[in-house]
Amino acid sequence: MSTEAKRRSRESATVLPPVESPSPPAAAPPAPPPKPKTNEKRPFLLDFFPLETPDQTRLHRFYERLREGRLSTTRCSRDGSLHWPPRTACPRCHTEAVEWVDLPERGHVYAFSAVLAGAPYGMEDEVPFAVGLVDLDGVPLRLFGRIEGRPWTELRIGQPVKVEAYDIGDGRVFYRFRVVD
Amino acid sequence: MSGRAVAIVGGVTTPFGVRPTTWPELAQEVGAALFRAVPELRSEDVDSLFVGAAEPERFAFQSHVAPLAAEQMGLQPYRILQRTELACASGQSAIRSAYAAIASGLSDVAVAVGVEKMNLPSMSEASSAMGCVMDRPWDGPHGATAPPFFAMVAQRHMLEFGTTEEQLAAVSEKNHRFANSNPTAQFHAKTFARDKLLRLPIVSPPLRLGDCSSMTDGAAAVVLTSEERVREYTDTPAWIRGTAQYSDFHNLANAGSLTEWPGLARAAREALGGAGIGVHDLDLAELHDCFTISEIIEYESLGLCARGEGGRFASDGRGDLGGDLVVNPRGGLLGCGHPLGATGIAQAVEVFDQFSHSVAAARQVPDPEWALVHNLSGSANVHSVMVYQRGGAA
Numbered sequence: 001m002s003t004e005a006k007r008r009s010r011e012s013a014t015v016l017p018p019v020e021s022p023s024p025p026a027a028a029p030p031a032p033p034p035k036p037k038t039n040e041k042r043p044f045l046l047d048f049f050p051l052e053t054p055d056q057t058r059l060h061r062f063y064e065r066l067r068e069g070r071l072s073t074t075r076c077s078r079d080g081s082l083h084w085p086p087r088t089a090c091p092r093c094h095t096e097a098v099e100w101v102d103l104p105e106r107g108h109v110y111a112f113s114a115v116l117a118g119a120p121y122g123m124e125d126e127v128p129f130a131v132g133l134v135d136l137d138g139v140p141l142r143l144f145g146r147i148e149g150r151p152w153t154e155l156r157i158g159q160p161v162k163v164e165a166y167d168i169g170d171g172r173v174f175y176r177f178r179v180v181d
Numbered sequence: 182m183s184g185r186a187v188a189i190v191g192g193v194t195t196p197f198g199v200r201p202t203t204w205p206e207l208a209q210e211v212g213a214a215l216f217r218a219v220p221e222l223r224s225e226d227v228d229s230l231f232v233g234a235a236e237p238e239r240f241a242f243q244s245h246v247a248p249l250a251a252e253q254m255g256l257q258p259y260r261i262l263q264r265t266e267l268a269c270a271s272g273q274s275a276i277r278s279a280y281a282a283i284a285s286g287l288s289d290v291a292v293a294v295g296v297e298k299m300n301l302p303s304m305s306e307a308s309s310a311m312g313c314v315m316d317r318p319w320d321g322p323h324g325a326t327a328p329p330f331f332a333m334v335a336q337r338h339m340l341e342f343g344t345t346e347e348q349l350a351a352v353s354e355k356n357h358r359f360a361n362s363n364p365t366a367q368f369h370a371k372t373f374a375r376d377k378l379l380r381l382p383i384v385s386p387p388l389r390l391g392d393c394s395s396m397t398d399g400a401a402a403v404v405l406t407s408e409e410r411v412r413e414y415t416d417t418p419a420w421i422r423g424t425a426q427y428s429d430f431h432n433l434a435n436a437g438s439l440t441e442w443p444g445l446a447r448a449a450r451e452a453l454g455g456a457g458i459g460v461h462d463l464d465l466a467e468l469h470d471c472f473t474i475s476e477i478i479e480y481e482s483l484g485l486c487a488r489g490e491g492g493r494f495a496s497d498g499r500g501d502l503g504g505d506l507v508v509n510p511r512g513g514l515l516g517c518g519h520p521l522g523a524t525g526i527a528q529a530v531e532v533f534d535q536f537s538h539s540v541a542a543a544r545q546v547p548d549p550e551w552a553l554v555h556n557l558s559g560s561a562n563v564h565s566v567m568v569y570q571r572g573g574a575a
Contacts, residue, residue, distance in 0.1 A: 046309055048321035084434040085319040111439060113332035113385045115324050120309040123324050131329050133433065144433035146323045152386065157340060174322050 041170070046121045052172050058088050061100055066173050071105060071163045073141075074098040084141050103141065106180070107134040109159040110142055114152035128152060134161055134177055149179035184284030185407040188418035189276075189569070191219035192403035192530035197518040198367040200398035204241035204298040205253050211294060211400035212254025219404050221414050227404075229261040229288040230254075233275035233295035235268050235521035239310035241298050250294055254402075260288050268314045269471060270556035270565045271295065272401065272525030277565065279405045280421050289410060294402040295527070297520035307396055314559050316432040325433065327471065328393055330560040332385035334439045335474040339387065341440055341489065346387060348492035349473040350378040353391045355501050356470060356509050360516025362543035365527075367397050367518030392473040397518030401526035403533070416572070417537040419529070419552075423455030423568035431562050445482035445555065445564040452553070452566040460484045463506050464549035465535060467528035469557045470513040476500070479555060480508075502546070510535065510544040528554045529567070536571035 050056075052063035065072045074083045076090035077097040089096045112132030119127045130152040135142050147161060161177040168174055193214040195207060202210070216222060232250045237243045247264045251257065261282055265274035272295035282288035301307045308326055315325040338344045357373040360366035378391035404414065411418045427444035430436055437443075453460060460483050468483075470476040477491035485505060486494040494500060500508035511517060511531035514524060532552040534540045552569045 046306065048309070048312060048317060048324075050318035050322070085316065085432055111333035111337050113329040113336060113388075115326070115329055115385060117382070117384055118308045118326065118328065119305060119324055120312040120321075120326065121303070121305040124305050126324070129324060131323055131325065133333060133436070133439075142434055142436075144320050144323060144325060157336075176323070 042122055048120065048122075049168055049172055049174060059086050062086050063173055065100065065102075066165045066175055069165055071103045071165075071175055072100050073103055075101045082139060082141065084143060103163075104137045104139060105163045107136040107143070107161055107163070107177070109133070109147070109155065109157055109161060110135050111157065112147060112152065112155050112159075130155055132177070146176035147179065148176055155179070185286065185409070186420060187280050187283045187405055187407055188411050188420045189403045189405055189529055189533050190411055190414035190418050191215075191222065192401065192526070192533050193218040194365045194401040194523070194527045194530050195399050196365045197397050197399035197520060197523070197527070199300045200298075202298075202398065204237055204243055204246070204296060205249060207296050207298060207398065207400040208250045208253035208294070211296065211402045212256070215254070215292070215402045215404070219414060222404055224255055224257070226290045227256050227292050228259055229279065229282055229291040230256055230258040231261070231275035231278045231291060231293045232264045233272035233293065233522035233526060234264055235266060235271045235297060236310050237296075237298075239313065240301060240307070246296070250296060254292075254294065256292065261291070267563065267565070268558040269469070269519070269521050270525055270558040270563060271522040272527070273529075273554065273556045273565045273567065274525070275522075276403065276405070276525065276529055276567065277424055277426070280424065283405055283407050290404065290406045292402055292404055293526055294400065295520070295523035295525060296400040297522040298398045299396040299520060300398055320433050327560065328385035328388060330433065331472040331474055332388045334478070334561070335387050335392075335472070337439045338474060338478065338492070342492065344477065344492035346379060347375065348477065348496045349388075349392050350375045351495040351498075352470065352473040352476045353378050353515050355495075355498075356476075356513035356515040357391075359510050359544045360512025362541035363512045363517065365399075366512040366516050367395060368512070368516050388472060388474070391515075394471045394514035394519040397520040399518065399520035399523045399527070401523045401530055403526055403529050415537075417533075418572060419533045419536050419569045420571075420573075421567060422457075422570045423452035424566065425449070425451035425455065426563065426565045428563045429561075431559070433560060436560060440478065441488065442478055442482045442561055442564065445479065445557070445566070446484070448564045448566040449483050449553070449555070452568045456551070456568040456570065458551055458568070461505070463551050463553050465507045465510055465532070465546045466553045466555070467511060467531055468508055468513070468555045470509055470515050471519060471557070473515065475557065475561070476508065476513070483553075483555075502544075507546045510540070510546055512544075525554070525556045525565075528556075529569075532569050536569075
C-alpha cells in the first residue's frame with residue numbers, strides 16, 4: 001500500500017475506546033522474560049531502550065499502560081487519525097490535542113527476517129533473533145518488532161502473533177510479538 | 182533549473198576499505214588527492230566547503246567536523262562552511278547544497294567532500310551506530326538495522342513477483358565485476374561468481390553476505406563552480422541539469438508495501454524533467470545498491486522496467502555494458518563498499534571520470550552524455566536524485 005493509500009485508510013480507522021473511558025481490566029502481569037538480563041547499566045548512547053518516566057518523556061503513559069499489558073498509541077482528537085508511533089502532536093492537523101487508545105493485541109505477519117550477524121551492542125547474545133512487520137487486526141497499523149516463540153526458519157508470512165509486554169530487567173518495559181497457533 | 186548553471190569540474194576518491202587510518206587522516210588524504218587531481222585549484226579559490234558525514238559522533242567520537250575537515254584539507258572557507266547529514270545520502274546532500282549555493286550566487290567555487298570511518302574495534306558498537314539511523318526509541322529496541330529491513334523488502338518482492346536469489350546474485354556479480362576494474366573499490370581484485378555468491382553465509386534471510394554492502398572507511402571530494410569559471414578548471418565539466426528529493430517516511434510502520442518506492446519515482450521524474458530528458462536518454466546510472474534488492478526496485482521505480490520486472494531486468498543484463506544503460510559501472514556500493522558520507526560523492530566522481538573517458542576500459546561506458554545518480558537513506562526513507570550532462574556549453 002502506498003503511503004498515501006495508507007493515510008487514506010487510516011481516516012476510516014476503527015473507532016477505539018478513548019483513554020478516559022473506563023479502562024479494561026488490567027491483563028495478567030507480563031510473563032517473566034525467558035532470558036533475564038542483568039541490571040548492568042549501559043551508557044545511554046549505547047542503549048536502544050528509551051527512558052520511560054514522566055521526567056524524561058511526554059509519552060510516559062505508553063509505558064505505564066504497557067506495564068498493565070496494554071499496547072496503546074495516540075489518536076488525534078480533532079481529525080481522528082491514528083498514529084504510530086505515539087505522538088504529542090498530530091502530523092496531519094498539527095493539534096496537540098491527542099488521546100490515548102488501546103490497540104488490538106493480535107495481528108498477522110506481513111514480512112519477516114532475522115538478524116544472524118551484526119547485532120547492536122547488548123543484543124549480541126540474542127542472535128539469531130527474528131523481526132517482522134505485523135498488521136494489527138482491525139486497525140490500519142503495521143508495527144515492526146521482535147517475533148519470539150519460534151525460530152525464524154519456521155515463521156511464515158500470515159503467521160498469527162500476539163503482542164506481549166516484557167520487563168527488560170532494569171525497571172523498564174517494552175513490547176514484542178509472540179507466535180500463536 | 183533556475184539560477185546560474187553549475188558543474189562538477191574535478192574530483193577524487195581515496196581507496197575504500199578497512200583502512201588503517203582515522204577520520205581526520207582520511208580528510209587530509211582526500212584533500213591532498215584533490216589538489217593533485219585538479220591542479221588548477223588553489224586553496225584561496227574555495228569559498229565554501231560542504232562536508233558530508235553521516236555519523237562521525239558514533240564512529241569517530243567527533244562533532245563539529247566541518248572546520249575539522251577544512252583544517253585537514255588545508256582550506257579556509259569564507260562564505261559557507263557546514264556539514265550535511267542525511268545518513269547514507271550525506272554525500273549527495275553536500276553536492277546538492279554546494280549546487281544551490283553556487284546557482285544562487287552565494288558561492289563561486291565550492292568543494293563537497295564526504296568522509297566516513299566506519300570500522301571500529303567493536304562490531305557491535307558499529308552496528309549500534311547503524312541502528313540509530315532507524316527510529317531509535319521505537320524500532321531500535323527490536324534490533325532494527327538495515328539488513329533485516331531490506332531483507333523484508335526482498336522477501337516481499339520474491340513473494341509478490343517471483344524474484345529469485347539468482348536474480349539478486351546477478352546484481353551482485355555485475356557490480357563486483359565492475360569493482361574489479363576500479364582500484365579504489367573495497368572489493369577490487371576479488372571475484373564473485375554467481376554460484377559462489379549463492380553459497381555465502383546468510384546475514385538476514387533471504388539476503389546473503391554478497392547481497393549487502395559493507396562497513397567501509399573512505400573519502401571522496403569534488404569541486405563545483407558556475408558557468409562563469411568552469412573553463413578555469415576543465416574542458417570536460419559534468420553539468421548539473423536536474424536534482425530532486427522526496428521523503429516518504431521514517432518509522433518502519435510507515436514503510437507502505439516495502440516493494441514500491443514512490444518517493445524515488447517522484448524524485449526521478451522531477452530531476453529528469455528538470456533536465457528535459459526521459460529515463461531512456463540515460464547512458465549510465467549510479468544507483469544506491471546498498472543491497473541487491475535495492476537496485477532491482479530502483480530499476481522499477483525509475484521506469485526502466487515495469488513494477489515486478491526488476492529481477493528479470495538484472496538477470497537479462499539490461500543494466501550491464503551492452504544493455505539498456507550501464508548501472509553502477511563504478512562497482513556500486515556492493516563492490517566499492519559504502520562509507521556513508523563519501524558514497525554520493527564517489528558516485529559523482531565516477532560520472533565526471535566517465536564523461537572524461539578516464540576510467541578503465543572494462544567499465545568505460547561508450548561515449549556517455551547523460552548520467553543519473555541516486556541515493557536512498559536509512560530504510561529507503563528519502564530518495565535523492567541528480568542528473569548530469571557531459572561537457573559542451575553551459
